[in-house]
Amino acid sequence: MRIIIVKKKISNFPSYFRDWISTFRAKVTIICLIGLCLVPLLTQNPYFLGIFTTFMIFTLFAASWDFLAGFVGQVSFGQAVFLGVSGYVTAYLIRYLSFPWWLSLVIGSIIAVLFGLIVGVPALRLKGPYLALGTLSMSMIMYQLFLMGSLATMWEDAFGTLLFGAEGVSQITPISPNIIIEYFITLLIMCVSLLILTHITKSNVGTIFKAIRDDETGTSASGINTTNYKILAFMISGLFAGVAGGLFAMRFRGVNPGVFQPLYSFYAIIIAAMGGLATISGSAIGAFIFVFAGELLRETQDLSLLIFSVILILFIRFAEHGLLKPTLERIQELWDIVLGR
Amino acid sequence: MGVILEVKNLTKKFSGLTAVNDFSFEVRRGEFTGLIGPNGAGKTTLFNLISGHEKPSSGTIRFDGRDITGMKPHQIVNLGIARTFQIVRSFRFMTLLDNIAVSCLSPRGKKVAKEYGIDEYASSILAAVGLVDKARIPPIILPHGDLRKLQIGKALGTNPQLLLLDEPFSGLSHEEQKGITDLIIRLHDDGVTVFMTGHVLRELMHLVPRVVAMHQGKYITEGPPQEVANNRIVLEAYLGKGSEQLA
Numbered sequence: 001m002r003i004i005i006v007k008k009k010i011s012n013f014p015s016y017f018r019d020w021i022s023t024f025r026a027k028v029t030i031i032c033l034i035g036l037c038l039v040p041l042l043t044q045n046p047y048f049l050g051i052f053t054t055f056m057i058f059t060l061f062a063a064s065w066d067f068l069a070g071f072v073g074q075v076s077f078g079q080a081v082f083l084g085v086s087g088y089v090t091a092y093l094i095r096y097l098s099f100p101w102w103l104s105l106v107i108g109s110i111i112a113v114l115f116g117l118i119v120g121v122p123a124l125r126l127k128g129p130y131l132a133l134g135t136l137s138m139s140m141i142m143y144q145l146f147l148m149g150s151l152a153t154m155w156e157d158a159f160g161t162l163l164f165g166a167e168g169v170s171q172i173t174p175i176s177p178n179i180i181i182e183y184f185i186t187l188l189i190m191c192v193s194l195l196i197l198t199h200i201t202k203s204n205v206g207t208i209f210k211a212i213r214d215d216e217t218g219t220s221a222s223g224i225n226t227t228n229y230k231i232l233a234f235m236i237s238g239l240f241a242g243v244a245g246g247l248f249a250m251r252f253r254g255v256n257p258g259v260f261q262p263l264y265s266f267y268a269i270i271i272a273a274m275g276g277l278a279t280i281s282g283s284a285i286g287a288f289i290f291v292f293a294g295e296l297l298r299e300t301q302d303l304s305l306l307i308f309s310v311i312l313i314l315f316i317r318f319a320e321h322g323l324l325k326p327t328l329e330r331i332q333e334l335w336d337i338v339l340g341r
Numbered sequence: 342m343g344v345i346l347e348v349k350n351l352t353k354k355f356s357g358l359t360a361v362n363d364f365s366f367e368v369r370r371g372e373f374t375g376l377i378g379p380n381g382a383g384k385t386t387l388f389n390l391i392s393g394h395e396k397p398s399s400g401t402i403r404f405d406g407r408d409i410t411g412m413k414p415h416q417i418v419n420l421g422i423a424r425t426f427q428i429v430r431s432f433r434f435m436t437l438l439d440n441i442a443v444s445c446l447s448p449r450g451k452k453v454a455k456e457y458g459i460d461e462y463a464s465s466i467l468a469a470v471g472l473v474d475k476a477r478i479p480p481i482i483l484p485h486g487d488l489r490k491l492q493i494g495k496a497l498g499t500n501p502q503l504l505l506l507d508e509p510f511s512g513l514s515h516e517e518q519k520g521i522t523d524l525i526i527r528l529h530d531d532g533v534t535v536f537m538t539g540h541v542l543r544e545l546m547h548l549v550p551r552v553v554a555m556h557q558g559k560y561i562t563e564g565p566p567q568e569v570a571n572n573r574i575v576l577e578a579y580l581g582k583g584s585e586q587l588a
Binding site: 204208210211215219221223225226 | 443
């Protein structure tokens with residue numbers, strides 16, 4: 001039975017693809033993808049390609065938050081936990097056990113999924129602002145744990161550095177010494193991840209997730225075990241945040257306790273809010289602005305968070321649905337004018 | 342006709358207030374029963390206890406011979422009790438089709454829906470409740486009467502044996518009431534056991550052959566609506582003391 005369905009899907013694929021490609025959204029997506037593939041032809045400057053790679057990692061990280069908040073209604077302020085855990089595991093495996101990068105990334109992401117379970121189970125009893133506070137404190141606990149001020153010195157005297165201390169893990173090898181290969185691998189991972197996330201939101205499970213977001217009591221009255229689905233959502237979100245974390249560690253050649261800071265969770269929220277909540281691909285626009293504006297503001301690093309906070313407030317006030325939808329509408333209008341419709 | 346729902350000595354205490362007080366009654370399979378009582382009688386609390394949204398302080402609830410006291414709402418739904426809410430609940434940003442599809446994706450609903458395909462089955466339910474032409478719009482822009490229909494549709498998606506309808510007529514115009522009445526009668530004819538509340542006696546009078554009366558959390562009486570309506574305590578509850586002379 002299942003095989004027949006799969007066969008049917010495969011045989012229907014060309015027509016499905018044709019339907020998809022005929023939509024305006026699909027054309028914009030393809031143009032953006034071609035654009036991203038062409039970037040390394042325009043410049044081989046490692047600095048620029050590095051910025052693009054960072055942009056893709058942040059896209060994935062913000063999309064994982066957007067999935068949890070926008071589609072399941074669980075507003076987490078602890079997304080950095082997944083980023084950090086996976087980053088540490090990936091970095092450790094590459095540096096000290098000399099695992100290949102892809103295996104380290106897979107293991108790091110799986111550990112992040114387990115953390116999704118650990119975060120998800122207590123979070124089930126928390127709703128709304130309490131969930132936000134609970135996840136926030138979880139990321140602060142992780143930060144302190146990996147930083148370990150006074151306790152760490154005692155531990156160090158006896159056993160050596162605990163959890164690598166404030167230095168973190170550094171000097172790990174990147175995916176590839178060739179920045180262009182690193183760029184394309186990151187691009188591929190980002191595209192596949194976003195595709196999977198979007199597909200989940202459109203599947204039957206996605207329907208249940210959206211139902212939980214809109215009305216949890218009503219969902220349980222529809223016979224759905226909301227507990228299991230919420231844990232599942234945390235694990236999926238953890239998986240993709242974990243992938244982003246592993247890539248993050250390899251991109252910056254190391255991790256330190258700073259990745260556990262609530263700051264990184266706020267980055268995800270700022271990016272997702274700029275792109276538009278509950279869009280997944282909106283994170284790409286948000287991350288693009290965020291990373292490039294961040295580079296421009298590099299000189300005024302102390303002020304950058306302030307500036308981004310102001311931008312976030314402006315977005316909440318004037319463009320609460322983010323940039324993706326209005327931008328697509330404007331481009332479509334322009335397109336229609338160009339074609340003379 | 343066997344007993345499908347058996348409630349025994351059910352009590353629910355909120356700090357200082359006893360909302361349901363030592364309440365016992367039965368519903369037989371295929372029956373069409375009403376629960377009446379003035380506002381604040383504890384009807385909704387009784388429903389919440391049966392559907393698992395609240396846990397009873399004491400007493401037992403048996404469904405189809407099985408003790409369901411203290412089970413979780415989704416477990417109870419998957420045994421075959423579906424309910425609607427007095428204040429309409431819907432998944433606001435999802436299409437009506439998806440609203441119904443959620444119920445069809447529950448383990449119990451899926452067993453039936455799988456044969457036809459989730460979307461096809463959900464749209465057949467939408468057709469049954471008369472909303473099929475609005476399948477692609479979200480409920481936020483629906484009138485109140487359609488939301489009531491949607492509620493019943495959502496309950497039907499789980500393929501229930503027993504349908505608990507909490508005030509299905511509240512806030513509806515006369516015509517809308519008639520649409521819902523026809524729908525409920527049709528469902529009952531299809532073999533679903535229906536148990537519904539209403540605080541206005543007149544609505545239920547013509548519809549159900551048997552009503553259970555409730556006042557201040559206590560069981561008062563049951564029987565054909567005409568008989569119950571002439572019961573002294575029921576009259577007192579609705580109209581106040583000394584009203585039997587008026588009636």
